Every structure is written in C-alpha cells, then in structure tokens.
Amino acid sequence: MSSLHLYDTLSRTTSPFTPLKEGEVGIYLCGATVQAPPHIGHVRSGVNFDILRRWLMKSGYNVTFIRNVTDIDDKILHKAVHEKAPWWAVAMKYERAFTDAYAALNVLPPTYEPRATGHVTQMIALMQLLIERGMAYAPGNGDVYLEVRKLESYLTLSRQKLDDLQSAADADETFKRDVRDFALWKAAKPGDPSWPTPWGAGRPGWHLECSAMAQAYLGEEFDIHGGGLDLIFPHHENEIAQSEAAGYGFAKRWLHNAWVTASGEKMSKSLGNSLQVHELLKTVRGIELRWYLGSAHYRSMLEFSHEALAESSVAFRRIESFLLRSVEILGQEPTPVLGTAFIDAMNDDLAVPTALASISESLRLGNSAITSGNKSVIATSANEIRGALEVLGCDPFDPAFASASTSDDVTTALDGTIKLALAQREAARVRKDFESSDAIRDGLTALGIVIEDTAQGPRWSISRKTEGSGS
RNA sequence: GGUGGAAUGGCCGAGAGGCGAGGCAAGGGACUGCAAAUCCCUCUACACGGGUUCAAAUCCCGUUUCCACCUCCA
Structure with a gap:
C-alpha cells in the first residue's frame, strides 16, 4: 500500500507527506480578492485544493482548511468608485459570487473562511511584534514596511536574488530603507477606508493579512500552504518573510496550482x-x-x-x-x-x-x-x-x-408518461410495426428524451445539450 | 536582464532510461428490425541537432518556439 507523497515548491521535489501532528492536517489556501466575478481559473484552484482536502480526509486525516477572503484592496476600492457603491458592498457582492461558484462546483466550504477586514487586530499585533524584533519599521508617513535585507531566507521560494529584482516603476524610496522593502500597512488616503493603528490610520497590505490569519487559525507552524503559481512571488515570498521575521515556523510545504490558459495564455x-x-x-x-x-x-x-x-x-x-x-x-x-x-x-x-x-x-x-x-x-x-x-x-x-435521480412528483409523472409511450412502442415493435415504433421514438427524441433499448428493456434519459459553440 | 515552466498522435492529456496511460474523434467489426448504448479491433506519437547508453520521449550539451513571474493576479 502506497503512502501519500506531495510536491513542495520550496524544495522543488516530491516527498512523503508527514503532518506536524499525527492525524491532523492544517491547510491555508489563498482565496480570492473579491473584486470581480470568478472565472474558471479562480475555481480551478478551489477544485484542485478541494481534491487534496478530500483525499486527505479519505486518508484518515482531520483536516483544518482555511481559505481567506481578501475584502479590502486597491482594486476593490477602484471598483467601488466605478460601480458607485461602497467598497464593502462591492466586496460582499463578489464574495457571494465566489461562494456560489464554489458551491456549484461542490467545493467544500472551508473549515474557517476569514476575511481580512475582520483580522486587523491580529495584523496590528503581528506588526508590533515585527517592529519589536527590529524586522519592520514605521518611518512616520503612516506606512509600515518589512526590512527584507534582514532576512537570510528571503526569496528562497522563488529562487531569485534580491539584486536581480526589477524595482517597481512607482517605487517610493523616500521612506523605505531599501526599495525592495514592502508595505505591511498602507497609510490612509483621503476618502479611503481606514483602521487606526499606533502608527497612524490606514489599511492592510495584501501580504500581511495571510500571515496574520494563518497564524490565528493554524498556529505559528502548519502543514500546507497553497495558492496559484502566480502567488509565489511576491505574495508567498512576503508571507514567508513576515512570518519568519516574527519567529514563526510557518508553512512546512508549499503547493501551487497551475493556470487555466486560453489560447496558450x-x-x-x-x-x-x-x-x-x-x-x-x-x-x-x-x-x-x-x-x-x-x-x-x-x-x-x-x-x-x-x-x-x-x-x-x-x-x-x-x-x-x-x-x-x-x-x-x-x-x-x-x-x-x-x-x-x-x-x-x-x-x-x-x-x-x-x-x-x-x-x-x-x-x-x-x-x-x-x-x-x-x-x-x-x-x-x-x-x-x-x-x-x-x-x-x-x-x-x-x-x-441535486442529482438526476430525483423523485419528486413531476419526475414521477414524467417517468410514468414516458413509460406509457414506451409501452406503446414495444407493442408496435412486437407486431413489427416499425413505422409506428420509430415515430414514437422520434417524437420523444424531438422532446429531448433519449431512448436506449437494453437487455433489461428500454430506458430513457433526458438528453443534455452540449454547446461546443464559439471559436 | 533575473527566475521558473512548457513543446507528446487529428484533438485533449499522463508518463520520466527498456514493457506504447487514458479519454475524445475517425475507420472497421459484434449486438440491434433500425437506431442508441455497450463491447472488440485499428490509427504506434514524444519541437530540432548532437551526445551518453546494450537501450533515450525520459539523462547530458546545444538550438528553436511558446508561456509565466519580477511588488494587482487562482
């Protein structure tokens, strides 16, 4: 009997999976930034990790599965302006769209599904810890940055060198000790939502929330962190930086799903x-x-x-x-x-x-x-x-x-009706009146009902459209 | 420029030194009054050029093409 082996992006190898705690698995999956309706790429990630989760459960593990919702970010704020609605209404609307999509695809609801905006307290605590440990700094403009050069392990997941990184076109070096330092917290801009902190009002940087929420629900160290390939850098790299700077063991294994492409892109x-x-x-x-x-x-x-x-x-x-x-x-x-x-x-x-x-x-x-x-x-x-x-x-x-084998009144009536027609057809076939029998079958076919003659007698089913339209 | 990934038969898609995954489509056959469904058979592929090896789609060197990430990304 084989045992579970999983790939790990960090080591780039497949190795036996051993949980930190016997019989228990903690998984953190980066969920959606709720700023638009989900496309199939988004839900592929959900499906892939749902299969992992189900397989772990089937293998006897008790799985704690966290998938977060990023409900505050630049894109949501932009969308809110565009849609002339409050940012939180936009976030809720698309969060529901994601929830519906996951449900339609039978993706199990996460054990916990934390929203970023509900965990500002944990984020502030994490920043405080990072500043105390001398790994982060608040230069006084309301932002809080992580000092990446203090981390030996920075960029080990993506295997890049700090000096090879292209610096962002809009990088503001005024307050940063190094251009590559990234924002844990962003100072409030006029009109934008904000939360008070010891360093001024503002809102969370994208990376901070995942470190804070993973720690809150799974502890300082957990088994698997997942997400899309494109999150490796900068998001996951920065999560590692934050959590390790805080002294946490963080994720033991990294799994990344590939994209759905269209026309190769x-x-x-x-x-x-x-x-x-x-x-x-x-x-x-x-x-x-x-x-x-x-x-x-x-x-x-x-x-x-x-x-x-x-x-x-x-x-x-x-x-x-x-x-x-x-x-x-x-x-x-x-x-x-x-x-x-x-x-x-x-x-x-x-x-x-x-x-x-x-x-x-x-x-x-x-x-x-x-x-x-x-x-x-x-x-x-x-x-x-x-x-x-x-x-x-x-x-x-x-x-x-809501499977095909439902047995409500309508289905019962339909089944009876069709069986009546099939009985007529059988009678016609017995007397070799194939013109009549085929007419019955053609009639049913026209209604979208498929007839199959089997050794156990005729059976029927609703034909389902296959719309391979487009391109 | 840096980092990572990919190229497999008509199509989709696995595999990772030897025994041709699987599916779909197509052709043939069985079954059937005819269909449908089902089963059987057929269609012997790994971007290119070298190399290693008894043996290469798989390893090595080189080349081409494509994709992604480099502070918005599932």
Missing part, C-alpha cells in the same frame, strides 16, 4: 466574460465543469476550450450513465470503495489523470458486466467508480448536485 479580463463560472454553467452542469477542471494534474496548465469542455462532459456522462444503470439493475446506490490503482495514483502527488485511467478500466469492466449480466462485477465496478468520484468531488449521488 493565462486567463485575463481581456478575454471577456465568457469564461466566468456562471456563464459556463449555462452550457454544462457544475459537476461536469468540476470534472473538467479537476481532470488535469494540478501542476499542469489546463488549456481551456469549449470543445475540450464539451468532450469532457460527454466522458463524464458515460461514467454517470453506468452508475445510474447499475442502480437500475442492482436496486441500490453503489457503496464507495477505493481501488488500489486509484489509491496509488492519488498518493503520487494527486495524479488525477492516472487515477482517471483506473476509472476507465472499471467502467469498461462494468459495462461489459451489464451486457453479460454479471451483477457482482457490476457492483464492484460501480462501487470503485463511485469511490473515486467521491474523492474527486464528482459523485452524481452527492446531494450537492
């Missing part, structure tokens, strides 16, 4: 709104979008295309369809079980693509068993597939997806 606003989560959910179900986003390895770029998404949906429906048929045949939902091949793949730095190959194998065996009527093989396959889908967060029987 990192997704950005210039690509328009079409890749926003709520837009894509008009073409595929949440479970299918999740399947797509989760199917590539988390450290690989995922090149988005509507065609690939549609194709991925079709593949998922094949699996789903087998599970639903297994329920019809066996009369009960499958019991989630994990196959060895799946376990080994997941333990190998969450090798989801390899894990999917094991699902395909089970699917093939299961479908063959349906043809041959071997119920025990059907059950084995269905159980293993459901076990795998559960870890991937794509279990069709998960109530989160």
Whole structure:
C-alpha cells in the first residue's frame, strides 16, 4: 500500500507527506480578492485544493482548511468608485459570487473562511511584534514596511536574488530603507477606508493579512500552504518573510496550482466574460465543469476550450450513465470503495489523470458486466467508480448536485408518461410495426428524451445539450 | 536582464532510461428490425541537432518556439 507523497515548491521535489501532528492536517489556501466575478481559473484552484482536502480526509486525516477572503484592496476600492457603491458592498457582492461558484462546483466550504477586514487586530499585533524584533519599521508617513535585507531566507521560494529584482516603476524610496522593502500597512488616503493603528490610520497590505490569519487559525507552524503559481512571488515570498521575521515556523510545504490558459495564455479580463463560472454553467452542469477542471494534474496548465469542455462532459456522462444503470439493475446506490490503482495514483502527488485511467478500466469492466449480466462485477465496478468520484468531488449521488435521480412528483409523472409511450412502442415493435415504433421514438427524441433499448428493456434519459459553440 | 515552466498522435492529456496511460474523434467489426448504448479491433506519437547508453520521449550539451513571474493576479 502506497503512502501519500506531495510536491513542495520550496524544495522543488516530491516527498512523503508527514503532518506536524499525527492525524491532523492544517491547510491555508489563498482565496480570492473579491473584486470581480470568478472565472474558471479562480475555481480551478478551489477544485484542485478541494481534491487534496478530500483525499486527505479519505486518508484518515482531520483536516483544518482555511481559505481567506481578501475584502479590502486597491482594486476593490477602484471598483467601488466605478460601480458607485461602497467598497464593502462591492466586496460582499463578489464574495457571494465566489461562494456560489464554489458551491456549484461542490467545493467544500472551508473549515474557517476569514476575511481580512475582520483580522486587523491580529495584523496590528503581528506588526508590533515585527517592529519589536527590529524586522519592520514605521518611518512616520503612516506606512509600515518589512526590512527584507534582514532576512537570510528571503526569496528562497522563488529562487531569485534580491539584486536581480526589477524595482517597481512607482517605487517610493523616500521612506523605505531599501526599495525592495514592502508595505505591511498602507497609510490612509483621503476618502479611503481606514483602521487606526499606533502608527497612524490606514489599511492592510495584501501580504500581511495571510500571515496574520494563518497564524490565528493554524498556529505559528502548519502543514500546507497553497495558492496559484502566480502567488509565489511576491505574495508567498512576503508571507514567508513576515512570518519568519516574527519567529514563526510557518508553512512546512508549499503547493501551487497551475493556470487555466486560453489560447496558450493565462486567463485575463481581456478575454471577456465568457469564461466566468456562471456563464459556463449555462452550457454544462457544475459537476461536469468540476470534472473538467479537476481532470488535469494540478501542476499542469489546463488549456481551456469549449470543445475540450464539451468532450469532457460527454466522458463524464458515460461514467454517470453506468452508475445510474447499475442502480437500475442492482436496486441500490453503489457503496464507495477505493481501488488500489486509484489509491496509488492519488498518493503520487494527486495524479488525477492516472487515477482517471483506473476509472476507465472499471467502467469498461462494468459495462461489459451489464451486457453479460454479471451483477457482482457490476457492483464492484460501480462501487470503485463511485469511490473515486467521491474523492474527486464528482459523485452524481452527492446531494450537492441535486442529482438526476430525483423523485419528486413531476419526475414521477414524467417517468410514468414516458413509460406509457414506451409501452406503446414495444407493442408496435412486437407486431413489427416499425413505422409506428420509430415515430414514437422520434417524437420523444424531438422532446429531448433519449431512448436506449437494453437487455433489461428500454430506458430513457433526458438528453443534455452540449454547446461546443464559439471559436 | 533575473527566475521558473512548457513543446507528446487529428484533438485533449499522463508518463520520466527498456514493457506504447487514458479519454475524445475517425475507420472497421459484434449486438440491434433500425437506431442508441455497450463491447472488440485499428490509427504506434514524444519541437530540432548532437551526445551518453546494450537501450533515450525520459539523462547530458546545444538550438528553436511558446508561456509565466519580477511588488494587482487562482
């Protein structure tokens, strides 16, 4: 039996995962800056780390999962001006949009989801500590800076040299001891929201909040820190700087997810709104979008295309369809079980693509068993597939997806109606009146109802549109 | 300029010295009244040039192209 190995950005190697405290795992994931609706790149990060979390849970760990919300920052303030709304209303609006998107994709809610603005007290305490330790300074303009040259380990995550960094075009050297020193705290500008501190009123710098909140919820030292690749520098580098300057052990392991790209490039606003989560959910179900986003390895770029998404949906429906048929045949939902091949793949730095190959194998065996009527093989396959889908967060029987097997009044009525039509069709087929039987089937097809003749008799399902439109 | 990543069959996407992951598409076949679904078979790929090795997609050297980060980024 294999054991979990994970990659670590800091060492750039894959190594056995050992938690600080047996049976417990603490994860901090950098969440969204809530200044615009989520696009699929944002939620890919959520899905990737949700799969990690689920796998850790399945492996028997008690996982404390923190994902923060950055609800105060320059972009939010700009957006507030643009939308003629208070900054906090803008932040709330987009935070809800993110929450909805995560929910639609069955991303488990974090254990705690701290907002930056709710942790100013912790941030001030951290700054105080940093100043006392001589690592940070308040030059009197209301800003507070971290003195990066005092840190041996600065830039070890991104493996850069301090002197190689290009200095920011707008760097203000008046108050900084070194251009590369970064702001822990930013002095208030007229009209902007601010919080009082011993060094003057202002608002948090982006990096400070994560160090403060990680410490507040996970302690000075914790197991895994995650985020998108683009956060390595400066964000995570600066988090390390702050936390280590404070004397904290901080994150033992760093995991970074790659981007969703479009036309080979990192997704950005210039690509328009079409890749926003709520837009894509008009073409595929949440479970299918999740399947797509989760199917590539988390450290690989995922090149988005509507065609690939549609194709991925079709593949998922094949699996789903087998599970639903297994329920019809066996009369009960499958019991989630994990196959060895799946376990080994997941333990190998969450090798989801390899894990999917094991699902395909089970699917093939299961479908063959349906043809041959071997119920025990059907059950084995269905159980293993459901076990795998559960870890991937794509279990069709998960109530989160309000699955296809609902049995409300409308569904019951519809099922009865269609079965009536199918009975007519069967009668026509028996008397070899294929013109009539085909007319019934064509009629149903026109209504979006797909008929399949199986060894167990005809079955029906609602056909789902696959809109591979665009480009 | 610095740092990091990538190039795999029609497409998507794994792998990381020897046994051709998997999916989708396409073609053929089985089953079927016909479809659909399902199963079987086929389609033998690793940017380029050198090198190491019995053996290279994988290691080494060089080259090309692309992407990202360098204080807004999932």
